[in-house]
Amino acid sequence: MSKLAKNPLKIQSMFSSIAPRYDLLNRLLSLGRDRYWRRFAIKQLPGIKDGVFLDVATGTGDIAIEIIKRHNQNTKVIGIDFSEQMLELGRKKIIKLGYQNQIDLRFGDITSLPFKDKTFDAAIIAFGIRNTPDYKTGLGEMTRVLRDRGRIVILEFTSVQSRFFRLLFRTYLTKILPFIGGIISGRKGAYKYLSDSVLDFPDPEEFKKIMEEMGLKEVKYYPLTFSIVTVHVGIK
Numbered sequence: 677m678s679k680l681a682k683n684p685l686k687i688q689s690m691f692s693s694i695a696p697r698y699d700l701l702n703r704l705l706s707l708g709r710d711r712y713w714r715r716f717a718i719k720q721l722p723g724i725k726d727g728v729f730l731d732v733a734t735g736t737g738d739i740a741i742e743i744i745k746r747h748n749q750n751t752k753v754i755g756i757d758f759s760e761q762m763l764e765l766g767r768k769k770i771i772k773l774g775y776q777n778q779i780d781l782r783f784g785d786i787t788s789l790p791f792k793d794k795t796f797d798a799a800i801i802a803f804g805i806r807n808t809p810d811y812k813t814g815l816g817e818m819t820r821v822l823r824d825r826g827r828i829v830i831l832e833f834t835s836v837q838s839r840f841f842r843l844l845f846r847t848y849l850t851k852i853l854p855f856i857g858g859i860i861s862g863r864k865g866a867y868k869y870l871s872d873s874v875l876d877f878p879d880p881e882e883f884k885k886i887m888e889e890m891g892l893k894e895v896k897y898y899p900l901t902f903s904i905v906t907v908h909v910g911i912k
């Protein structure tokens with residue numbers, strides 16, 4: 677359970693307000709590493725033929741697009757998000773790439789996914805689970821809609837780094853990131869929320885335990901780029 681007060685309506689309107697600058701700020705604030713992190717996470721998905729994947733908190737659809745680039749023409753991805761503004765930008769990118777027959781972006785909430793049990797071969801969430809007041813609800817929903825032995829992949833910022841890197845990272849997270857994010861998006865509060873929610877997120881061992889408590893098996897995690905982000909993988 678998160679210690680930070682998270683109001684879903686406020687989070688929804690915050691993401692909608694930064695949507696037009698979201699992709700640009702991702703590239704800028706991560707110094708381009710966000711693409712590598714997403715690709716690494718996607719490589720942890722099973723390489724199944726004609727798979728049906730779920731991308732939760734899809735935002736502007738970068739994960740969904742990258743899944744299609746890596747899989748065959750019969751692969752399908754459904755992306756879910758509760759910000760229509762983010763989804764609209766994602767749909768435009770998907771049409772531009774000609775992936776509209778393979779990717780379907782839909783409005784939906786992590787806490788109550790609009791799908792039947794065992795619908796998907798695998799489910800992924802990138803920088804989304806941190807935003808839920810109770811991580812277990814989101815994990816439970818993602819697990820419910822997975823087929824048996826389906827895989828769940830979670831990419832999220834890491835709250836704890838090595839001693840050497842911690843001071844540098846925390847200064848960047850709490851001072852520089854809200855400053856640059858605020859100037860470019862005009863919403864400093866959103867980037868202050870980003871740093872607060874990252875620092876509030878469980879460390880990788882703790883999150884692994886939460887996944888195991890939710891019944892996921894063979895849980896592993898991979899810290900990337902000095903542990904700025906971590907990818908967790910589990911099997912239903």
Ligand SMILES: C[S@@+](CC[C@H](N)C(=O)[O-])C[C@H]1O[C@@H](n2cnc3c(N)ncnc32)[C@H](O)[C@@H]1O
Nearest residue numbers: 691733734735757758759762785786802803807
């Ligand atoms: C930081 S963005 C990540 C977007 C995308 N996955 C990426 O890698 O760029 C977080 C997204 O989660 C969405 N989100 C947050 N809480 C949500 C919820 N309860 N249900 C659905 N989407 C949610 C936001 O609208 C936002 O688009």
